[in-house]
Amino acid sequence: MDKLSNPKRRSFLQNILQGIGYSAFGVIAWSAYLSQSQANNLILRPPGAINEKDFVLKCIRCGMCVAACPFDVLKLATISDEISIGTPYFEPRKEACHLCPDAPCTSTCPTDTLDLNLISKDSKLDINSARMGLATINTKTCLAYLGLQCTMCIRACPLADTAIVLKNERNPRTDMHAFLKPVVDPDYCTGCGMCEHACPTKVASIKVLPLAISQGDRGSYYVVGWKKEDEQRLEHGPAEIKVERTKRNEKSALDNVNDVDGILKGLYDE
Amino acid sequence: MNNFLYRHRFLIGRRFTQIFVMVLYFGANAYGWSIVKGDLSSSVIFGFIPLSDPYVVLQMFFGGALISVDILLGVLVILFVYGIIGGRFFCSWVCPVNIITETATYFRKKLGLQKKEKALTFSRNIRYWVIGISLILSFIFSIAAFDMISPIGIAHRGIIYGFGFGWTFLVAIFLFDLLSQKYGWCGHICPLGGFNSIIGKYSLVKVVHDSDKCLYSMACFDVCPEVQILDMVGMRSKAITGSGCIKCGQCIESCINDAFHVSVVSLAKQLKG
Numbered sequence: 001m002d003k004l005s006n007p008k009r010r011s012f013l014q015n016i017l018q019g020i021g022y023s024a025f026g027v028i029a030w031s032a033y034l035s036q037s038q039a040n041n042l043i044l045r046p047p048g049a050i051n052e053k054d055f056v057l058k059c060i061r062c063g064m065c066v067a068a069c070p071f072d073v074l075k076l077a078t079i080s081d082e083i084s085i086g087t088p089y090f091e092p093r094k095e096a097c098h099l100c101p102d103a104p105c106t107s108t109c110p111t112d113t114l115d116l117n118l119i120s121k122d123s124k125l126d127i128n129s130a131r132m133g134l135a136t137i138n139t140k141t142c143l144a145y146l147g148l149q150c151t152m153c154i155r156a157c158p159l160a161d162t163a164i165v166l167k168n169e170r171n172p173r174t175d176m177h178a179f180l181k182p183v184v185d186p187d188y189c190t191g192c193g194m195c196e197h198a199c200p201t202k203v204a205s206i207k208v209l210p211l212a213i214s215q216g217d218r219g220s221y222y223v224v225g226w227k228k229e230d231e232q233r234l235e236h237g238p239a240e241i242k243v244e245r246t247k248r249n250e251k252s253a254l255d256n257v258n259d260v261d262g263i264l265k266g267l268y269d270e
Numbered sequence: 271m272n273n274f275l276y277r278h279r280f281l282i283g284r285r286f287t288q289i290f291v292m293v294l295y296f297g298a299n300a301y302g303w304s305i306v307k308g309d310l311s312s313s314v315i316f317g318f319i320p321l322s323d324p325y326v327v328l329q330m331f332f333g334g335a336l337i338s339v340d341i342l343l344g345v346l347v348i349l350f351v352y353g354i355i356g357g358r359f360f361c362s363w364v365c366p367v368n369i370i371t372e373t374a375t376y377f378r379k380k381l382g383l384q385k386k387e388k389a390l391t392f393s394r395n396i397r398y399w400v401i402g403i404s405l406i407l408s409f410i411f412s413i414a415a416f417d418m419i420s421p422i423g424i425a426h427r428g429i430i431y432g433f434g435f436g437w438t439f440l441v442a443i444f445l446f447d448l449l450s451q452k453y454g455w456c457g458h459i460c461p462l463g464g465f466n467s468i469i470g471k472y473s474l475v476k477v478v479h480d481s482d483k484c485l486y487s488m489a490c491f492d493v494c495p496e497v498q499i500l501d502m503v504g505m506r507s508k509a510i511t512g513s514g515c516i517k518c519g520q521c522i523e524s525c526i527n528d529a530f531h532v533s534v535v536s537l538a539k540q541l542k543g
Contacts, residue, residue, distance in 0.1 A: 019399065027403060030419065034411045037418055057333045057412050060326060060341065061423065062312035063431050067299040076427060078434020085418055086311075086427055110312055110320065110340040 037084045041212050044191065046074055046088050047097065047130035048106035048119040052212060058113040061086030065105035065114060071098050074105060092193020092208050099127045099158050099192050128159060133191030133208040134215055135164070135184045142205040144181050147171050153182050153206050156198035163188040164195060182206070186215065280519030287363045295430045310364070310426045311417065312344060320344035325401075325465040329414035332405045349469060355517070357470030361456060361463050362518035366425045370440055371456045374447035375495075383449065392451055394498060394514070397464030404461055416461055453495040457514075467513040476509040476535045477521065483529035490521035490530070509535040 041052055046065050049055055065088045066074045073095045077083035088105070090097060103125060106114040119130045135153075143150040144166075157164045162185065169179040182195075184206075193208040224230040275282065295313070297303040306315050312322045322344030331337060352359070362368055377383075400416070407415035417423055421443055424436035446454045456463055484504040491497055499512030500521070522530040 023399065023403065027407070030403075030415065031407060031411070034407060034413060034415055034418055038411065038413060053412070054335075057330060057414070058335045060312040060322065060330065060414075061417060061427065062308035063299065063427060064308045064312075064314070066431060067302075067307055076431040078428070078432060078436050079424060079439070080435035084413075086423060108307075110308075110314070110322075110338065110344070111335075112338050 040082055043083050043089045044133050046105045046114055047103055048114040050115055055113055056084040058111050059087050060111050064108045068104040068108040073097055092196040093204055096193035096197040101127050103127055130190045133210050134186055135189050135195050135206050135208050136214055138205045141201055152198045152200055153195035156194040159188050280523055284363050291364055292429050299430050309430055321347055325462055326414055326417050329408040332408040333412045352469045355475045356473035357466030358516040360466055362516040367422050370444050371447045374444045378448050392458040394458050396459050397461050400461040401464050457495050471513040472537055474534050477530055478509045478533045480529050481507045483527045485527050489524040493520040493524045511540050
């Protein structure tokens, strides 16, 4: 029998095509929801969380970290939270992370989505090395920057005087008071959010933002010349730092500066 | 009264187990009980026996995740248990969505809605297609695709950790099963049910039919959520080996002449048919 006119074969193929047609709608809606659910990067995760993209994949959504949290800080995202469903998060303005020294949330994670290695120093658990986010201050709304004595954030900070320091400045308006301006040190801020929780302004003037948003990156192009380790990168650093030797820079920069004739000569040559 | 209890012994047992399991999970989160912690995706019994849903883990694997040892052990435990008592045992004895779908079916019968069945019918193989699609989407989006929209996940996480607007999914399932298709979600679409069917295909615990006792009342066909597995009823005495069987025991309860019973059936016997 001719293959094309075989009715069984024809109806089989038609059934498959029909199925594809039906499922197209469902698959498109499903895909749209999946890509949407990965779009939010304003979420604060528990201590030791791996990067957000891997987090939503690796988290098995068991909620054991939420159950382990002794202060009920962590919550599990529901479908209405605009956060990847079933994943743990916290909102510092409502309840901030207490930085338990034994990290019950991180140590209970069965999938290493909350990775103890990320909050350990010299293979010893050190909760202060957690980097959940970075506190950022809006100096226009902060009471301390207005000249009032507030200090709420630094009093709440578990790493006061290291993660948040007070900068004393003369207040030229009264000429007899000092500003006590809080400044966050990104080297120490854990992102626990105690400051945001404590801030007395109507909307918090100090806010913890995820590192993906709040942290800058200088790139490897800038070399801090007055730091020995950084300067050494020029000699045998990563591949992206390359100093091309041309006629002008064959000698060291210092020699060039002192060699006025050489510079002038170089300019004339070009 | 005793007769009533006896007639509904499986139903009572299943409801008790379903609620009991959820209470244990809920208590673990709310009151710190340590009998079973986590949820139906992954949990730990007594603090050391891991359990993990193989279907979720397979999706994570397709998404490109490195699976940790704890999770792999959990998957093995589940595969072992399901391999013995049957994967869809989960559907009728643990899954909270089962309560919704059976309630919908109860009202469907009471309200005489099932007569409209012919208006729209869904293939029972949709669930296997959904498994395939979910794995492809997991690969494309690097995320456990079905886990993101799973009503089962929404239901059990909702009970343990809070619902949000997740309950709307459950209402949708109730209405779908009540108005559109008998056992529409659980018996046709749910890929977790499909996956558990595959795992438990050759499980040792089976419902066995004795055709000599059959009175051809067709009562079992009326209650069975997966009627395609009852092809031998009244004709041959054999174990129900169709992978769709959810071990709910409704056929046993419904039969007035006890033509069904639960039994351990060896693999060799199952393969012989």
